[in-house]
Amino acid sequence: SFQVYIIQVSVGNHQWTVKHRYSDFHDLHEKLVSEKKIDKNLLPPKKIIGKNSKSLVEKRQKELEVYLQTLLLKFPVTAPKVLSHFLHFHLYVS
Numbered sequence: 485s486f487q488v489y490i491i492q493v494s495v496g497n498h499q500w501t502v503k504h505r506y507s508d509f510h511d512l513h514e515k516l517v518s519e520k521k522i523d524k525n526l527l528p529p530k531k532i533i534g535k536n537s538k539s540l541v542e543k544r545q546k547e548l549e550v551y552l553q554t555l556l557l558k559f560p561v562t563a564p565k566v567l568s569h570f571l572h573f574h575l576y577v578s
Contacts, residue, residue, distance in 0.1 A: 487536060489545050493552060493571055502572055506530060509548055515566045522558070527551055 490503050509527060516522040528547035531540060555567055563573070 487541055489548050491549050491552060512566060512570045520564055
């Protein structure tokens, strides 16, 4: 079994949610670390023990929200393509 995190994203006056597994965040992070020199310690660590406990899921969800908001602050004008795709910008840009 795996956990899907539902993350609230806000950019300016726009808000929406994205749904991703932790492994999706990890893949995004690896690409950003190699391509954009993002701090490799920015992503909350993967936890094995009790990974599906309600409290850990809630804590990680908050950490992943902070992670995404931090990335958006690092790229205020143009987000890297991999981040834009992850955040589903293509669904909201007219």
